[in-house]
Amino acid sequence: MRAAIVGVGEVPPQRSTEGRTTMSFLADAARRAVADAGIGKDRIDGLLVGPQVGETPQHVPATVAEYLGLQPRMANVVDLGGASGPGMVWRAAAAIAAGMAETVLCVLGNHREPVAPRSPNRNPIREFDVPFGASGANTAYALLKTRHMAEFGTSDRDFAELAALARSNAQTNPTAIWHGRPADVDGILASPWVAEPLHLAEIVMPVAGGDAVIVTSESVAAGLELPHAPVLLTGAGEMVTHRAMSQAPSLTTGPLKPSMAQALAQAGLGIDGIGLLSLYDCYTVMLAITLEDAGLCAPGRFADWMRDHDLAPGGDLPLNPNGGQLGIGQADLAGGLSHVVEAVHQLRGTADGRQARAARSALVTGNGATMSEAVALVLEAS
Amino acid sequence: MRIDPHALSVPPPTPTAETLPFWQAARRGELLLQRCADCSRWVFYPRALCPHCWSDRLDWAPASARGTVRSFTVVHKPGHPAWAVAAPYTVAVIDLEEGPRMLSALVGIEPAEARVGLAVRARFVEVGEWTLPFFEPAG
Numbered sequence: 001m002r003a004a005i006v007g008v009g010e011v012p013p014q015r016s017t018e019g020r021t022t023m024s025f026l027a028d029a030a031r032r033a034v035a036d037a038g039i040g041k042d043r044i045d046g047l048l049v050g051p052q053v054g055e056t057p058q059h060v061p062a063t064v065a066e067y068l069g070l071q072p073r074m075a076n077v078v079d080l081g082g083a084s085g086p087g088m089v090w091r092a093a094a095a096i097a098a099g100m101a102e103t104v105l106c107v108l109g110n111h112r113e114p115v116a117p118r119s120p121n122r123n124p125i126r127e128f129d130v131p132f133g134a135s136g137a138n139t140a141y142a143l144l145k146t147r148h149m150a151e152f153g154t155s156d157r158d159f160a161e162l163a164a165l166a167r168s169n170a171q172t173n174p175t176a177i178w179h180g181r182p183a184d185v186d187g188i189l190a191s192p193w194v195a196e197p198l199h200l201a202e203i204v205m206p207v208a209g210g211d212a213v214i215v216t217s218e219s220v221a222a223g224l225e226l227p228h229a230p231v232l233l234t235g236a237g238e239m240v241t242h243r244a245m246s247q248a249p250s251l252t253t254g255p256l257k258p259s260m261a262q263a264l265a266q267a268g269l270g271i272d273g274i275g276l277l278s279l280y281d282c283y284t285v286m287l288a289i290t291l292e293d294a295g296l297c298a299p300g301r302f303a304d305w306m307r308d309h310d311l312a313p314g315g316d317l318p319l320n321p322n323g324g325q326l327g328i329g330q331a332d333l334a335g336g337l338s339h340v341v342e343a344v345h346q347l348r349g350t351a352d353g354r355q356a357r358a359a360r361s362a363l364v365t366g367n368g369a370t371m372s373e374a375v376a377l378v379l380e381a382s
Numbered sequence: 383m384r385i386d387p388h389a390l391s392v393p394p395p396t397p398t399a400e401t402l403p404f405w406q407a408a409r410r411g412e413l414l415l416q417r418c419a420d421c422s423r424w425v426f427y428p429r430a431l432c433p434h435c436w437s438d439r440l441d442w443a444p445a446s447a448r449g450t451v452r453s454f455t456v457v458h459k460p461g462h463p464a465w466a467v468a469a470p471y472t473v474a475v476i477d478l479e480e481g482p483r484m485l486s487a488l489v490g491i492e493p494a495e496a497r498v499g500l501a502v503r504a505r506f507v508e509v510g511e512w513t514l515p516f517f518e519p520a521g
Contacts (some may be wrong), residue, residue, distance in 0.1 A: 136461025150498035196456035
Protein backbone atom coordinates (compact mmCIF):
# COMPACT_ATOMS: atom_id res chain seq x y z
CA MET A 1 0.00 0.00 0.00
CA ARG A 2 1.68 3.18 -1.18
CA ALA A 3 1.18 6.73 0.02
CA ALA A 4 2.94 10.08 -0.19
CA ILE A 5 4.48 12.07 2.63
CA VAL A 6 4.11 15.71 1.60
CA GLY A 7 5.04 17.59 4.76
CA VAL A 8 7.09 17.15 7.92
CA GLY A 9 7.66 19.30 10.98
CA GLU A 10 9.87 19.00 14.02
CA VAL A 11 9.97 21.23 17.08
CA PRO A 12 13.60 21.57 18.22
CA PRO A 13 14.18 19.44 21.32
CA GLN A 14 14.44 21.30 24.62
CA ARG A 15 15.12 20.29 28.18
CA SER A 16 12.79 22.66 30.00
CA THR A 17 9.43 23.99 28.90
CA GLU A 18 8.10 26.15 31.69
CA GLY A 19 4.84 27.80 30.76
CA ARG A 20 4.12 25.46 27.87
CA THR A 21 1.71 22.57 27.47
CA THR A 22 1.80 19.32 25.53
CA MET A 23 -1.03 20.65 23.37
CA SER A 24 1.11 23.63 22.39
CA PHE A 25 3.89 21.28 21.23
CA LEU A 26 1.41 19.28 19.13
CA ALA A 27 0.17 22.53 17.60
CA ASP A 28 3.71 23.74 16.93
CA ALA A 29 4.68 20.51 15.17
CA ALA A 30 1.44 20.43 13.14
CA ARG A 31 1.85 24.05 12.03
CA ARG A 32 5.41 23.37 10.88
CA ALA A 33 4.32 20.30 8.88
CA VAL A 34 1.48 22.13 7.14
CA ALA A 35 3.81 25.02 6.28
CA ASP A 36 6.39 22.53 4.98
CA ALA A 37 3.74 20.96 2.73
CA GLY A 38 2.55 24.34 1.51
CA ILE A 39 -1.08 23.39 2.10
CA GLY A 40 -3.84 24.97 4.15
CA LYS A 41 -4.82 23.29 7.40
CA ASP A 42 -8.35 22.75 6.11
CA ARG A 43 -7.05 20.16 3.68
CA ILE A 44 -6.42 17.87 6.68
CA ASP A 45 -9.32 15.45 7.07
CA GLY A 46 -7.64 12.71 9.09
CA LEU A 47 -5.91 12.87 12.47
CA LEU A 48 -3.73 10.33 14.26
CA VAL A 49 -2.46 11.10 17.76
CA GLY A 50 -0.79 9.23 20.60
CA PRO A 51 -1.89 8.46 24.15
CA GLN A 52 -0.99 11.02 26.79
CA VAL A 53 -0.19 10.04 30.34
CA GLY A 54 -0.43 13.59 31.56
CA GLU A 55 -2.86 16.19 30.36
CA THR A 56 -5.43 14.28 28.31
CA PRO A 57 -5.71 10.57 29.08
CA GLN A 58 -8.96 10.06 27.18
CA HIS A 59 -10.71 11.52 24.14
CA VAL A 60 -7.32 12.49 22.83
CA PRO A 61 -8.20 12.80 19.11
CA ALA A 62 -11.23 15.00 19.84
CA THR A 63 -9.27 17.16 22.24
CA VAL A 64 -6.39 17.64 19.81
CA ALA A 65 -8.76 18.26 16.87
CA GLU A 66 -10.68 20.86 18.84
CA TYR A 67 -7.48 22.60 19.98
CA LEU A 68 -6.22 22.74 16.39
CA GLY A 69 -9.58 23.74 14.90
CA LEU A 70 -9.85 20.59 12.82
CA GLN A 71 -12.91 18.45 12.10
CA PRO A 72 -11.41 15.22 10.76
CA ARG A 73 -13.43 12.47 9.03
CA MET A 74 -11.08 9.91 10.58
CA ALA A 75 -9.46 10.26 14.01
CA ASN A 76 -7.69 7.74 16.20
CA VAL A 77 -5.06 7.00 18.81
CA VAL A 78 -2.03 4.92 17.92
CA ASP A 79 -0.66 3.35 21.10
CA LEU A 80 2.55 1.53 20.17
CA GLY A 81 5.06 3.39 22.31
CA GLY A 82 8.09 4.35 20.27
CA ALA A 83 6.63 2.53 17.27
CA SER A 84 3.57 4.81 17.29
CA GLY A 85 5.04 7.31 14.81
CA PRO A 86 5.89 4.84 12.04
CA GLY A 87 2.67 2.98 12.92
CA MET A 88 0.75 6.19 12.27
CA VAL A 89 2.23 6.58 8.80
CA TRP A 90 1.15 3.09 7.81
CA ARG A 91 -2.32 3.56 9.32
CA ALA A 92 -2.67 6.88 7.53
CA ALA A 93 -1.90 5.12 4.25
CA ALA A 94 -4.44 2.39 5.06
CA ALA A 95 -7.12 4.91 6.03
CA ILE A 96 -6.54 6.84 2.81
CA ALA A 97 -6.74 3.64 0.73
CA ALA A 98 -9.99 2.74 2.50
CA GLY A 99 -11.55 6.11 1.73
CA MET A 100 -11.69 7.18 5.37
CA ALA A 101 -9.67 10.31 4.72
CA GLU A 102 -7.63 11.99 2.00
CA THR A 103 -4.92 13.87 3.89
CA VAL A 104 -3.88 12.71 7.35
CA LEU A 105 -1.96 14.60 10.04
CA CYS A 106 0.15 12.32 12.24
CA VAL A 107 1.36 14.24 15.27
CA LEU A 108 3.15 13.48 18.55
CA GLY A 109 4.69 15.82 21.09
CA ASN A 110 5.16 16.60 24.73
CA HIS A 111 6.20 19.26 27.18
CA ARG A 112 8.28 18.37 30.22
CA GLU A 113 7.08 18.62 33.76
CA PRO A 114 9.58 19.10 36.60
CA VAL A 115 8.46 15.72 37.93
CA ALA A 116 7.41 13.33 35.16
CA PRO A 117 3.88 11.99 35.64
CA ARG A 118 3.79 8.30 36.55
CA SER A 119 1.66 6.03 34.46
CA PRO A 120 -1.47 4.79 36.21
CA ASN A 121 -1.90 1.09 37.03
CA ARG A 122 0.03 -0.95 34.52
CA ASN A 123 -0.41 -4.59 35.45
CA PRO A 124 1.23 -7.01 34.98
CA ILE A 125 4.41 -4.92 35.10
CA ARG A 126 3.20 -3.00 38.13
CA GLU A 127 2.41 -6.27 39.89
CA PHE A 128 5.29 -8.53 38.84
CA ASP A 129 8.22 -6.21 37.97
CA VAL A 130 7.96 -3.08 40.13
CA PRO A 131 7.82 -4.90 43.52
CA PHE A 132 11.18 -6.48 42.65
CA GLY A 133 12.93 -3.19 41.92
CA ALA A 134 12.41 -3.10 38.15
CA SER A 135 10.72 0.22 37.35
CA GLY A 136 11.11 1.89 33.99
CA ALA A 137 12.79 1.03 30.72
CA ASN A 138 16.45 1.22 31.80
CA THR A 139 16.28 -2.06 33.71
CA ALA A 140 14.57 -3.81 30.82
CA TYR A 141 17.09 -2.73 28.18
CA ALA A 142 20.02 -3.49 30.48
CA LEU A 143 18.73 -7.07 30.57
CA LEU A 144 18.99 -7.11 26.75
CA LYS A 145 22.57 -5.87 26.80
CA THR A 146 23.71 -8.40 29.42
CA ARG A 147 22.25 -11.26 27.41
CA HIS A 148 23.76 -9.99 24.13
CA MET A 149 27.22 -9.80 25.75
CA ALA A 150 26.85 -13.25 27.33
CA GLU A 151 25.56 -14.93 24.19
CA PHE A 152 27.80 -13.32 21.56
CA GLY A 153 30.81 -12.07 23.52
CA THR A 154 30.16 -8.46 22.52
CA SER A 155 31.93 -5.87 24.62
CA ASP A 156 31.06 -2.66 26.39
CA ARG A 157 33.26 -0.85 23.83
CA ASP A 158 31.26 -2.33 20.94
CA PHE A 159 28.06 -0.76 22.26
CA ALA A 160 29.81 2.51 23.11
CA GLU A 161 30.78 2.80 19.41
CA LEU A 162 27.08 3.24 18.59
CA ALA A 163 26.65 6.03 21.13
CA ALA A 164 29.85 7.73 19.93
CA LEU A 165 28.55 7.62 16.34
CA ALA A 166 25.30 9.25 17.46
CA ARG A 167 27.22 11.98 19.26
CA SER A 168 29.43 12.52 16.22
CA ASN A 169 26.49 12.70 13.79
CA ALA A 170 24.70 15.08 16.15
CA GLN A 171 27.48 17.62 15.55
CA THR A 172 25.98 18.12 12.06
CA ASN A 173 22.61 19.04 13.58
CA PRO A 174 22.41 22.36 15.44
CA THR A 175 19.07 21.42 17.03
CA ALA A 176 20.44 18.22 18.62
CA ILE A 177 20.57 18.24 22.40
CA TRP A 178 24.19 16.98 22.21
CA HIS A 179 25.26 19.48 19.52
CA GLY A 180 28.52 21.02 20.64
CA ARG A 181 29.17 18.11 22.99
CA PRO A 182 30.67 15.18 21.08
CA ALA A 183 31.90 12.13 22.97
CA ASP A 184 34.28 9.38 21.90
CA VAL A 185 34.12 5.77 23.03
CA ASP A 186 36.12 6.48 26.17
CA GLY A 187 33.82 9.37 26.97
CA ILE A 188 30.77 7.14 26.61
CA LEU A 189 32.35 4.48 28.83
CA ALA A 190 33.25 7.12 31.43
CA SER A 191 29.60 8.01 31.95
CA PRO A 192 28.14 6.43 35.10
CA TRP A 193 26.29 3.15 35.28
CA VAL A 194 22.53 3.52 35.35
CA ALA A 195 21.59 -0.14 35.13
CA GLU A 196 24.81 -2.04 34.61
CA PRO A 197 25.92 -2.83 31.90
CA LEU A 198 24.13 0.29 30.56
CA HIS A 199 26.00 3.57 30.87
CA LEU A 200 24.17 6.88 31.08
CA ALA A 201 25.48 7.92 27.64
CA GLU A 202 23.95 4.81 26.06
CA ILE A 203 20.49 6.03 27.04
CA VAL A 204 18.50 8.75 25.32
CA MET A 205 18.21 12.10 27.04
CA PRO A 206 14.53 12.89 27.76
CA VAL A 207 13.50 16.17 26.12
CA ALA A 208 10.39 18.05 25.14
CA GLY A 209 9.56 18.36 21.47
CA GLY A 210 7.14 17.43 18.76
CA ASP A 211 7.04 15.83 15.33
CA ALA A 212 4.37 15.85 12.65
CA VAL A 213 3.99 14.18 9.27
CA ILE A 214 1.35 14.77 6.59
CA VAL A 215 0.36 11.77 4.53
CA THR A 216 -1.82 11.79 1.43
CA SER A 217 -2.34 9.62 -1.64
CA GLU A 218 0.06 9.67 -4.56
CA SER A 219 -2.70 11.00 -6.80
CA VAL A 220 -3.60 13.86 -4.46
CA ALA A 221 0.10 14.65 -4.07
CA ALA A 222 0.45 14.77 -7.86
CA GLY A 223 -2.25 17.44 -8.02
CA LEU A 224 -0.69 19.70 -5.38
CA GLU A 225 1.90 22.38 -5.95
CA LEU A 226 4.35 21.11 -3.37
CA PRO A 227 7.46 23.01 -2.32
CA HIS A 228 9.27 19.67 -1.90
CA ALA A 229 9.03 16.43 -3.83
CA PRO A 230 6.86 13.94 -1.94
CA VAL A 231 8.50 10.95 -0.31
CA LEU A 232 6.76 7.65 -0.94
CA LEU A 233 5.83 4.95 1.54
CA THR A 234 6.49 1.74 -0.42
CA GLY A 235 6.58 -0.92 2.31
CA ALA A 236 5.62 -1.51 5.92
CA GLY A 237 5.58 -4.23 8.54
CA GLU A 238 4.48 -4.47 12.13
CA MET A 239 4.50 -6.93 15.01
CA VAL A 240 3.68 -6.89 18.73
CA THR A 241 5.04 -9.79 20.80
CA HIS A 242 4.76 -9.02 24.52
CA ARG A 243 4.67 -6.25 27.13
CA ALA A 244 7.01 -7.08 30.03
CA MET A 245 10.64 -7.89 29.26
CA SER A 246 10.37 -11.13 31.26
CA GLN A 247 7.81 -12.32 28.70
CA ALA A 248 9.91 -11.51 25.61
CA PRO A 249 10.23 -14.52 23.28
CA SER A 250 13.93 -13.68 22.88
CA LEU A 251 16.38 -11.22 24.40
CA THR A 252 18.63 -11.14 21.33
CA THR A 253 16.16 -10.72 18.46
CA GLY A 254 12.89 -8.81 18.35
CA PRO A 255 9.67 -8.22 16.44
CA LEU A 256 11.41 -5.72 14.18
CA LYS A 257 13.01 -8.66 12.37
CA PRO A 258 9.82 -9.90 10.66
CA SER A 259 8.53 -6.32 10.41
CA MET A 260 11.59 -5.16 8.46
CA ALA A 261 11.52 -8.26 6.27
CA GLN A 262 7.88 -7.57 5.38
CA ALA A 263 8.50 -3.89 4.71
CA LEU A 264 11.41 -4.68 2.39
CA ALA A 265 9.44 -7.39 0.60
CA GLN A 266 6.53 -5.02 -0.01
CA ALA A 267 8.94 -2.46 -1.41
CA GLY A 268 10.58 -5.09 -3.59
CA LEU A 269 13.97 -4.32 -2.09
CA GLY A 270 16.66 -6.30 -0.35
CA ILE A 271 18.51 -4.77 2.58
CA ASP A 272 21.37 -4.11 0.13
CA GLY A 273 19.03 -1.79 -1.78
CA ILE A 274 18.65 0.55 1.20
CA GLY A 275 20.72 3.72 1.06
CA LEU A 276 19.85 5.26 4.41
CA LEU A 277 19.17 3.83 7.87
CA SER A 278 16.87 5.79 10.17
CA LEU A 279 16.63 3.32 13.02
CA TYR A 280 15.02 3.67 16.44
CA ASP A 281 17.77 4.03 19.03
CA CYS A 282 16.39 4.47 22.54
CA TYR A 283 19.42 2.52 23.80
CA THR A 284 22.62 1.37 22.11
CA VAL A 285 21.57 -2.25 22.52
CA MET A 286 18.28 -1.64 20.71
CA LEU A 287 20.16 -0.22 17.74
CA ALA A 288 22.63 -3.14 17.79
CA ILE A 289 19.84 -5.74 17.74
CA THR A 290 18.02 -3.82 14.98
CA LEU A 291 21.14 -3.79 12.77
CA GLU A 292 21.43 -7.55 13.25
CA ASP A 293 17.69 -8.19 12.80
CA ALA A 294 17.76 -6.16 9.57
CA GLY A 295 20.17 -8.71 8.13
CA LEU A 296 22.93 -6.14 7.73
CA CYS A 297 25.19 -8.50 9.68
CA ALA A 298 25.06 -11.82 11.51
CA PRO A 299 23.69 -11.90 15.08
CA GLY A 300 26.32 -10.63 17.48
CA ARG A 301 28.48 -9.02 14.76
CA PHE A 302 27.22 -5.45 14.68
CA ALA A 303 30.58 -4.03 15.82
CA ASP A 304 32.48 -5.74 12.99
CA TRP A 305 29.85 -4.46 10.58
CA MET A 306 30.29 -0.90 11.88
CA ARG A 307 34.02 -1.04 11.23
CA ASP A 308 33.33 -2.00 7.60
CA HIS A 309 31.15 1.05 6.90
CA ASP A 310 31.21 4.82 7.07
CA LEU A 311 27.96 5.57 8.86
CA ALA A 312 28.38 9.36 8.94
CA PRO A 313 26.02 11.59 6.89
CA GLY A 314 28.47 11.61 3.95
CA GLY A 315 29.39 7.94 4.29
CA ASP A 316 28.51 4.88 2.23
CA LEU A 317 25.53 4.00 4.47
CA PRO A 318 24.41 6.86 6.72
CA LEU A 319 22.92 5.72 10.04
CA ASN A 320 20.76 8.32 11.80
CA PRO A 321 22.56 11.27 10.19
CA ASN A 322 20.86 13.80 12.48
CA GLY A 323 22.29 11.99 15.49
CA GLY A 324 19.25 9.82 16.09
CA GLN A 325 17.55 10.00 19.45
CA LEU A 326 20.86 9.22 21.17
CA GLY A 327 22.11 12.46 19.64
CA ILE A 328 19.10 14.76 19.50
CA GLY A 329 17.30 13.58 22.65
CA GLN A 330 14.05 11.66 22.99
CA ALA A 331 10.91 13.74 22.89
CA ASP A 332 8.87 10.91 24.38
CA LEU A 333 6.60 9.32 21.75
CA ALA A 334 7.58 11.95 19.17
CA GLY A 335 11.02 10.37 19.17
CA GLY A 336 9.62 7.54 17.08
CA LEU A 337 8.29 9.97 14.52
CA SER A 338 11.61 11.83 14.39
CA HIS A 339 13.12 8.91 12.44
CA VAL A 340 10.43 9.36 9.78
CA VAL A 341 10.99 13.12 9.64
CA GLU A 342 14.76 12.71 9.22
CA ALA A 343 14.36 10.09 6.47
CA VAL A 344 11.99 12.41 4.58
CA HIS A 345 14.49 15.28 4.78
CA GLN A 346 17.29 13.05 3.53
CA LEU A 347 15.31 11.51 0.67
CA ARG A 348 14.03 14.80 -0.72
CA GLY A 349 17.31 16.65 -0.18
CA THR A 350 16.32 19.10 2.58
CA ALA A 351 18.69 17.86 5.31
CA ASP A 352 20.63 21.08 5.69
CA GLY A 353 24.27 20.54 6.59
CA ARG A 354 23.96 16.77 6.96
CA GLN A 355 22.66 15.70 3.55
CA ALA A 356 23.39 12.09 2.69
CA ARG A 357 24.78 11.44 -0.77
CA ALA A 358 21.90 10.66 -3.11
CA ALA A 359 20.04 8.19 -0.92
CA ARG A 360 16.95 7.01 -2.82
CA SER A 361 15.54 4.61 -0.22
CA ALA A 362 15.44 4.51 3.56
CA LEU A 363 14.64 1.91 6.18
CA VAL A 364 12.83 3.48 9.14
CA THR A 365 12.03 1.67 12.39
CA GLY A 366 10.04 2.30 15.52
CA ASN A 367 10.28 0.30 18.72
CA GLY A 368 8.01 0.43 21.72
CA ALA A 369 7.87 -0.84 25.30
CA THR A 370 10.44 -3.59 25.93
CA MET A 371 11.48 -4.43 22.35
CA SER A 372 7.88 -5.56 22.01
CA GLU A 373 6.08 -3.14 19.68
CA ALA A 374 7.69 -2.89 16.26
CA VAL A 375 6.95 -1.01 13.04
CA ALA A 376 9.25 -0.82 10.02
CA LEU A 377 8.77 1.38 6.97
CA VAL A 378 10.52 1.66 3.63
CA LEU A 379 10.46 5.19 2.26
CA GLU A 380 11.65 6.13 -1.21
CA ALA A 381 12.36 9.34 -3.06
CA SER A 382 9.82 10.09 -5.78
CA MET B 383 25.67 -4.47 47.95
CA ARG B 384 23.37 -7.27 49.03
CA ILE B 385 19.71 -6.39 49.28
CA ASP B 386 18.38 -6.36 52.80
CA PRO B 387 14.74 -7.02 51.89
CA HIS B 388 13.55 -6.42 55.43
CA ALA B 389 14.78 -2.83 55.21
CA LEU B 390 12.78 -2.11 52.07
CA SER B 391 9.72 0.08 51.99
CA VAL B 392 8.82 -0.19 48.33
CA PRO B 393 5.71 -0.39 46.13
CA PRO B 394 3.90 -3.61 47.05
CA PRO B 395 2.34 -6.12 44.66
CA THR B 396 -1.08 -5.15 43.28
CA PRO B 397 -2.95 -8.47 43.22
CA THR B 398 -6.11 -8.99 41.21
CA ALA B 399 -8.76 -11.68 41.67
CA GLU B 400 -6.82 -13.73 39.09
CA THR B 401 -3.42 -13.43 40.76
CA LEU B 402 -4.27 -13.50 44.47
CA PRO B 403 -3.62 -17.28 44.90
CA PHE B 404 -0.03 -16.71 43.72
CA TRP B 405 0.56 -14.16 46.47
CA GLN B 406 -1.27 -16.17 49.10
CA ALA B 407 0.97 -19.15 48.32
CA ALA B 408 4.07 -16.95 48.48
CA ARG B 409 3.08 -16.15 52.04
CA ARG B 410 3.30 -19.91 52.73
CA GLY B 411 6.71 -20.11 51.07
CA GLU B 412 5.37 -21.77 47.93
CA LEU B 413 5.79 -20.79 44.28
CA LEU B 414 2.34 -21.58 42.94
CA LEU B 415 1.92 -21.38 39.17
CA GLN B 416 -0.91 -22.14 36.81
CA ARG B 417 -0.84 -25.23 34.63
CA CYS B 418 -3.16 -25.84 31.69
CA ALA B 419 -5.32 -28.94 32.10
CA ASP B 420 -5.62 -29.26 28.31
CA CYS B 421 -2.12 -28.62 26.92
CA SER B 422 -0.19 -29.32 30.16
CA ARG B 423 1.96 -26.23 29.78
CA TRP B 424 2.80 -23.98 32.72
CA VAL B 425 1.71 -20.35 32.72
CA PHE B 426 3.12 -17.23 34.36
CA TYR B 427 1.91 -14.58 35.16
CA PRO B 428 -1.50 -15.86 36.31
CA ARG B 429 -4.44 -15.25 34.00
CA ALA B 430 -7.91 -16.52 33.10
CA LEU B 431 -6.96 -18.30 29.88
CA CYS B 432 -4.03 -20.37 28.71
CA PRO B 433 -2.00 -18.19 26.33
CA HIS B 434 -0.75 -21.33 24.53
CA CYS B 435 -4.05 -23.07 23.65
CA TRP B 436 -6.77 -20.68 24.90
CA SER B 437 -8.19 -23.28 27.24
CA ASP B 438 -9.84 -21.82 30.33
CA ARG B 439 -9.00 -24.93 32.37
CA LEU B 440 -6.06 -23.59 34.33
CA ASP B 441 -5.18 -25.34 37.59
CA TRP B 442 -2.86 -24.10 40.31
CA ALA B 443 0.14 -26.30 40.99
CA PRO B 444 3.26 -25.90 43.12
CA ALA B 445 6.39 -25.33 41.06
CA SER B 446 9.92 -26.42 41.93
CA ALA B 447 10.87 -22.80 42.61
CA ARG B 448 14.16 -23.46 40.82
CA GLY B 449 15.54 -21.95 37.66
CA THR B 450 18.47 -20.31 35.94
CA VAL B 451 19.35 -16.67 35.32
CA ARG B 452 18.46 -15.78 31.73
CA SER B 453 19.80 -12.25 32.12
CA PHE B 454 20.42 -9.71 34.86
CA THR B 455 21.27 -6.08 35.52
CA VAL B 456 22.88 -4.33 38.45
CA VAL B 457 20.65 -1.35 39.13
CA HIS B 458 22.57 1.75 40.21
CA LYS B 459 19.85 4.36 39.54
CA PRO B 460 16.49 2.76 40.37
CA GLY B 461 13.43 3.84 38.41
CA HIS B 462 11.52 4.09 41.69
CA PRO B 463 13.02 6.27 44.44
CA ALA B 464 12.07 3.83 47.20
CA TRP B 465 14.66 1.35 45.90
CA ALA B 466 17.54 3.84 46.14
CA VAL B 467 18.52 2.58 49.60
CA ALA B 468 19.19 -0.86 48.14
CA ALA B 469 21.29 0.25 45.14
CA PRO B 470 23.30 -1.20 43.59
CA TYR B 471 21.14 -4.33 43.56
CA THR B 472 20.59 -7.10 41.05
CA VAL B 473 17.43 -7.70 39.02
CA ALA B 474 17.19 -10.86 36.94
CA VAL B 475 14.94 -12.65 34.48
CA ILE B 476 14.68 -16.26 35.64
CA ASP B 477 14.00 -19.24 33.38
CA LEU B 478 11.89 -21.38 35.71
CA GLU B 479 12.41 -25.15 35.45
CA GLU B 480 8.79 -25.54 34.37
CA GLY B 481 9.26 -23.24 31.36
CA PRO B 482 7.79 -19.83 32.19
CA ARG B 483 9.99 -16.83 32.86
CA MET B 484 9.63 -14.37 35.68
CA LEU B 485 11.44 -11.29 36.85
CA SER B 486 12.77 -11.03 40.38
CA ALA B 487 15.62 -9.58 42.38
CA LEU B 488 18.60 -11.65 43.47
CA VAL B 489 19.39 -11.86 47.17
CA GLY B 490 22.21 -13.57 49.01
CA ILE B 491 24.69 -12.69 46.27
CA GLU B 492 27.04 -9.82 45.53
CA PRO B 493 26.18 -8.09 42.23
CA ALA B 494 29.63 -8.94 40.86
CA GLU B 495 28.89 -12.65 41.32
CA ALA B 496 25.76 -12.66 39.17
CA ARG B 497 26.08 -14.66 35.94
CA VAL B 498 23.88 -15.63 33.01
CA GLY B 499 23.09 -19.31 33.53
CA LEU B 500 23.46 -19.18 37.32
CA ALA B 501 21.27 -21.79 39.03
CA VAL B 502 18.91 -20.12 41.48
CA ARG B 503 16.04 -21.00 43.78
CA ALA B 504 13.27 -18.90 45.28
CA ARG B 505 13.73 -17.36 48.69
CA PHE B 506 10.54 -15.99 50.16
CA VAL B 507 10.94 -12.77 52.06
CA GLU B 508 8.46 -10.56 53.84
CA VAL B 509 8.52 -7.03 52.47
CA GLY B 510 5.95 -4.85 54.17
CA GLU B 511 2.61 -6.63 54.16
CA TRP B 512 3.49 -9.13 51.43
CA THR B 513 5.86 -12.04 50.94
CA LEU B 514 7.88 -11.78 47.73
CA PRO B 515 9.64 -14.58 45.85
CA PHE B 516 13.19 -13.30 45.50
CA PHE B 517 15.86 -15.67 44.17
CA GLU B 518 19.23 -16.75 45.56
CA PRO B 519 22.04 -19.00 44.27
CA ALA B 520 20.92 -22.64 44.40
CA GLY B 521 24.32 -23.52 45.82
